[in-house]
Amino acid sequence: MPSLAVSRSVEESLTPQKRRLRSNSTAAPETPISAPTKRKSPRRCLESSPSSHPTVSTRNDSIGPVSNSSKSLAEELSEDFSKKLNWNPSDASQVSAVKEALHVSTSPPTIVCREEEQRRVFDFCKACVEKEQSGSLYVCGCPGTGKSLSMEKVSNQLIKWARDGGFEPPEVLSINCTALTSSSQIFGKIVDNGYVKVKTSGTIAPLQHLQNVYSQKQQSSSSKMLLIIVDELDYLITKDRAVLHDLFMLTTLPFSRCILIGIANAIDLADRFLPKLQSLNCKPLVVTYRAYSKDQILRILQERLMVLPHVVFHPQALELCARKVAAASGDMRKALSVCRSAVEVLEAEVRDSTNNMDSDTQGNSVVKIDHMAAALSKAFRTPVIDTIQSLPQHQQIILCSAVKFFRGGKKDTIVGELNKSYVETCKSRMIPPVGISEFLSMCRVLNDQASNITHPLTQLSFPAFFLIKTSDQNFYSLLLQGLVKLGQSRGDDKLKRVTLTVDEADINFALQGVRFFRNCLQ
Amino acid sequence: MAVQNHARDAQNLLRSRLCNPSFVFKALSGSPDSNYSKLKFILSSSVTEACNNSLLLLGPRGSGKTAVLELVLNDLLEEYPDMISVIRLNGLLHNDDNCAFKEISRQLCVEHHLLFSKMASFDDNSQFLIAMLRECGLAHKTIVFVLEEFDLFAQGKQRLLYSLLDAMQSITSQAAVIGISCRLDADQLLEKRVRSRFSHRKLLFLPPSTEIIERLLQHILLLPMDSTLPNDYATQFNTKLESVLADERFKEILKNYLSSSSTINHLLRFLFVAVSSIDVKSGYPSLDNFKTALSSFRRQPKQECIKDCSILELYILACIRRLESKEQKSYNFNSVMKEYKSIHDQFQTSDDYARNVCLRAFERLLQRDLICFSDNRGQGQSVEFRPVKCLISHFELQEGIKAYRSCPVSCFLHYGFCYSGISLLAGVS
Numbered sequence: 001m002p003s004l005a006v007s008r009s010v011e012e013s014l015t016p017q018k019r020r021l022r023s024n025s026t027a028a029p030e031t032p033i034s035a036p037t038k039r040k041s042p043r044r045c046l047e048s049s050p051s052s053h054p055t056v057s058t059r060n061d062s063i064g065p066v067s068n069s070s071k072s073l074a075e076e077l078s079e080d081f082s083k084k085l086n087w088n089p090s091d092a093s094q095v096s097a098v099k100e101a102l103h104v105s106t107s108p109p110t111i112v113c114r115e116e117e118q119r120r121v122f123d124f125c126k127a128c129v130e131k132e133q134s135g136s137l138y139v140c141g142c143p144g145t146g147k148s149l150s151m152e153k154v155s156n157q158l159i160k161w162a163r164d165g166g167f168e169p170p171e172v173l174s175i176n177c178t179a180l181t182s183s184s185q186i187f188g189k190i191v192d193n194g195y196v197k198v199k200t201s202g203t204i205a206p207l208q209h210l211q212n213v214y215s216q217k218q219q220s221s222s223s224k225m226l227l228i229i230v231d232e233l234d235y236l237i238t239k240d241r242a243v244l245h246d247l248f249m250l251t252t253l254p255f256s257r258c259i260l261i262g263i264a265n266a267i268d269l270a271d272r273f274l275p276k277l278q279s280l281n282c283k284p285l286v287v288t289y290r291a292y293s294k295d296q297i298l299r300i301l302q303e304r305l306m307v308l309p310h311v312v313f314h315p316q317a318l319e320l321c322a323r324k325v326a327a328a329s330g331d332m333r334k335a336l337s338v339c340r341s342a343v344e345v346l347e348a349e350v351r352d353s354t355n356n357m358d359s360d361t362q363g364n365s366v367v368k369i370d371h372m373a374a375a376l377s378k379a380f381r382t383p384v385i386d387t388i389q390s391l392p393q394h395q396q397i398i399l400c401s402a403v404k405f406f407r408g409g410k411k412d413t414i415v416g417e418l419n420k421s422y423v424e425t426c427k428s429r430m431i432p433p434v435g436i437s438e439f440l441s442m443c444r445v446l447n448d449q450a451s452n453i454t455h456p457l458t459q460l461s462f463p464a465f466f467l468i469k470t471s472d473q474n475f476y477s478l479l480l481q482g483l484v485k486l487g488q489s490r491g492d493d494k495l496k497r498v499t500l501t502v503d504e505a506d507i508n509f510a511l512q513g514v515r516f517f518r519n520c521l522q
Numbered sequence: 523m524a525v526q527n528h529a530r531d532a533q534n535l536l537r538s539r540l541c542n543p544s545f546v547f548k549a550l551s552g553s554p555d556s557n558y559s560k561l562k563f564i565l566s567s568s569v570t571e572a573c574n575n576s577l578l579l580l581g582p583r584g585s586g587k588t589a590v591l592e593l594v595l596n597d598l599l600e601e602y603p604d605m606i607s608v609i610r611l612n613g614l615l616h617n618d619d620n621c622a623f624k625e626i627s628r629q630l631c632v633e634h635h636l637l638f639s640k641m642a643s644f645d646d647n648s649q650f651l652i653a654m655l656r657e658c659g660l661a662h663k664t665i666v667f668v669l670e671e672f673d674l675f676a677q678g679k680q681r682l683l684y685s686l687l688d689a690m691q692s693i694t695s696q697a698a699v700i701g702i703s704c705r706l707d708a709d710q711l712l713e714k715r716v717r718s719r720f721s722h723r724k725l726l727f728l729p730p731s732t733e734i735i736e737r738l739l740q741h742i743l744l745l746p747m748d749s750t751l752p753n754d755y756a757t758q759f760n761t762k763l764e765s766v767l768a769d770e771r772f773k774e775i776l777k778n779y780l781s782s783s784s785t786i787n788h789l790l791r792f793l794f795v796a797v798s799s800i801d802v803k804s805g806y807p808s809l810d811n812f813k814t815a816l817s818s819f820r821r822q823p824k825q826e827c828i829k830d831c832s833i834l835e836l837y838i839l840a841c842i843r844r845l846e847s848k849e850q851k852s853y854n855f856n857s858v859m860k861e862y863k864s865i866h867d868q869f870q871t872s873d874d875y876a877r878n879v880c881l882r883a884f885e886r887l888l889q890r891d892l893i894c895f896s897d898n899r900g901q902g903q904s905v906e907f908r909p910v911k912c913l914i915s916h917f918e919l920q921e922g923i924k925a926y927r928s929c930p931v932s933c934f935l936h937y938g939f940c941y942s943g944i945s946l947l948a949g950v951s
Contacts, residue, residue, distance in 0.1 A: 096567075096570075096571040096573075099567075099571060099573055100571070100573060103573055103574070104691050104719075105574060105690070105691050105692055105693040105695075106693060107693070142714070143714050143715045143717075143718035143719075144718040176688075178679075178681050178684050178685060178688075179645070179648050179685070181620075181643075181644045181645065232684075232715070235679070265714070265715065329718075331718050333718050333719065333721075334718070334722070337721040337722065340721075341721075341723070348563075352554075378722075378723075378724075379722045380722075382706070382707070383580060383706050383724060383726050384706060384707075386726060386728065387706055387726070387728070390728040390729050391729075391784075392729065392780060392781050392782060392783055392784040393781040394781050394782045394783075395782070395783070416915060419915070419917070420916075420917070423917055434782050434820070435820070435821075435822040435825070435918075436822075436824070436915060436917075436918060437822075437823070438782055438820075441783075442782060442783065445582055445583070445783060448582065448583060448704045448705065449582060449704060449705055449706050
């Protein structure tokens with residue numbers, strides 16, 4: 001029965017992922033790690049890259065027929081859904097099991113929805129290992145699309161395949177470029193890790209050494225292939241792009257034995273920054289990881305929830321989450337975090353109802369659409385509207401007077417002029433205005449809550465904001481930079497330039513409930 | 523005598539309470555909807571369930587973000603001793619990535635009694651951090667990273683944020699990252715990679731509502747029955763205080779004060795001044811204390827300066843305003859004198875003074891900082907020829923002149939004359 005076999009292997013591969021607690025430690029751990037003194041001994045970079053976890057080598061992957069599992073998955077989902085038990089949200093262990101299944105750090109045993117891309121990368125690496133040739137590959141895509149995760153899986157697959165097929169399994173080296181202090185250190189890391197034989201140490205630069213080694217025929221013909229996975233490749237981009245070039249050129253040397261996989265976000269990195277390689281006819285193969293679509297997000301979420309014995313989410317709630325996240329960014333991490341906060345919303349609701357001794361708690365045992373909607377609004381909102389509504393009265397008057405002042409098409413002014421407008425507004429509504437020093441401190445408070453970077457779109461003139469404003473939350477939130485921007489002025493405080501950086505429509509919307517401000521803003 | 527001593531003790535007690543943020547915010551931690559309970563829930567779930575969390579505390583300065591976080595951390599350290607270690611970083615101090623990693627390693631070493639070497643490189647420090655996260659994860663110990671001034675960490679390449687948030691994605695570490703910022707859009711400042719790894723939880727610290735303020739006032743200002751003060755004094759103090767708090771005028775004063783800034787810090791400053799102005803002889807608080815506190819915060823220093831000016835000085839200021847209204851950007855004493863003479867030629871008032879008297883008045887204005895020299899270049903020249911600029915705005919001057927005790931009508935009208943553009947005096951005199 002295919003469904004039973006898959007679920008069993010899922011369960012048994014779950015347990016090695018759980019953290020193994022030290023048996024004899026409750027307090028501070030005994031530290032076999034040394035404090036950061038100067039060390040010369042090389043360390044395996046595999047352990048130090050933050051995206052890998054130590055159970056990589058110990059876990060037996062169910063590599064299995066990746067393509068076949070997609071068919072049986074659908075059947076399984078329908079079967080499992082009907083026979084699962086109901087979930088009890090007040091049981092803490094069950095809640096923590098759900099949250100763990102939905103956590104970003106829990107890596108699923110099989111990666112769904114990336115089979116095509118993984119196959120391409122795997123075939124490329126297989127060809128390189130078979131022919132004992134070097135090659136380079138560039139993986140690109142938005143954050144949260146599963147690039148680093150699938151590269152790990154591919155490297156494991158490759159090692160297993162090489163062992164089974166009788167080839168020499170390649171050594172794997174994972175480097176995250178954010179951990180490098182300077183971009184040329186990457187060559188030092190490749191040399192330091194002992195994969196490339198170091199004949200003379202310290203006298204020549206690592207890059208030169210690598211180039212020397214790869215340009216000559218190896219003495220021992222059984223040296224292993226080296227699979228280098230470079231994460232966050234754009235940190236290596238320098239003005240003269242030398243490091244990036246040299247890195248990819250290593251694979252073009254005649255006796256090179258490294259397979260290079262670079263991961264970054266920019267789609268055109270290979271075209272923009274590596275034009276020389278094209279002339280040498282060794283441009284890296286580009287694999288693009290598209291952002292997840294709604295169906296893919298839904299599938300991944302369901303796959304993750306399949307390991308639980310209970311029904312946790314109403315199917316429509318999952319669909320709402322997938323739809324919203326796919327429309328916004330297609331980022332899987334966001335979807336997982338929204339689902340987790342929906343579980344927390346349900347948990348809080350159950351806790352309140354048990355506190356109030358409500359008898360009808362039976363209906364609340366799954367996460368429904370309203371919980372998901374609450375979690376989505378918390379994740380996607382900007383706090384600007386709430387903050388404007390909760391500002392003290394005089395600060396709201398300052399914002400209104402700024403709105404009125406800038407309606408005439410001007411973009412910025414000096415504090416003295418804004419003070420005039422503010423005092424006029426106050427006087428027209430019979431409110432005593434505050435003095436200039438307090439006015440300045442209020443402007444400073446409003447400035448603190450604002451941004452100091454100018455997004456290129458905010459340099460447009462004020463009426464243009466209305467034209468560009470869309471209903472897409474992400475794009476809109478880019479325009480909202482804060483409330484008021486206060487410039488520098490060497491001398492008099494009153495000559496500081498002040499700009500309004502929050503959208504006028506936001507202020508209108510936030511203050512429309514108060515009649516005073518409605519009249520002000522007419 | 524005895525009452526005075528008690529009053530002084532009461533004052534000291536109240537002042538020490540007002541300066542202790544954990545006491546103040548304990549009052550707000552009761553309700554389940556407060557930021558305290560939400561924060562506590564998230565952090566305790568991170569400790570007990572060993573899941574990694576990251577969140578941001580946002581709110582204007584002085585709204586109690588750090589105070590509430592410290593309260594939560596102290597409570598958790600009591601509840602789960604030895605299971606939490608706290609690493610504190612500040613964006614003003616540890617802006618640079620190297621410096622930040624060094625500081626993290628140093629704090630970890632101090633916490634776990636290891637030797638810290640100042641010679642360690644950036645690489646060593648970051649590997650140490652990753653190793654420590656793994657060890658603490660295996661030992662079921664949570665590391666809480668508190669990043670104050672979070673928006674300052676988001677400048678530059680954001681390497682520290684990336685490493686921390688990336689480390690939280692791995693299954694071996696058990697950590698929580700809490701960012702504190704006064705900028706509402708702090709998470710928009712993050713690069714897209716870092717933002718993708720950040721779970722978008724934000725706790726907003728909004729200014730308190732009126733019920734919360736009332737509860738806070740009662741919590742802080744009412745004397746406890748079990749202190750060193752005698753019971754009858756304390757009860758009488760409390761009854762007097764409650765009658766003041768229930769008074770409508772007090773509510774007006776409080777509303778007036780909080781209309782410019784309503785953070786809790788602002789309120790505490792007000793209460794501090796009010797408590798300090800309790801009359802020790804009478805021994806009990808009254809509404810006047812709060813009134814004096816309000817007026818001390820609503821001072822307009824420049825307008826008070828105007829009140830002490832002489833009539834001639836007011837004339838000089840009015841002449842300077844006239845010159846400015848005539849679009850003359852730079853002026854000195856001689857041009858002011860010309861304007862002054864032209865007024866007196868036109869209107870023949872009784873306030874015509876000699877040049878040296880006017881020069882004395884001019885110098886007095888300079889000393890009082892109502893006008894100043896516009897640049898420091900002409901140090902050698904005499905006062906008459908150096909250009910000056912006016913440091914007091916049109917509104918303040920107008921209010922000051924209106925409030926002046928015996929301002930001559932002519933001066934007032936001259937001042938108004940330059941803005942209305944209508945010859946008032948032509949009709950009046």
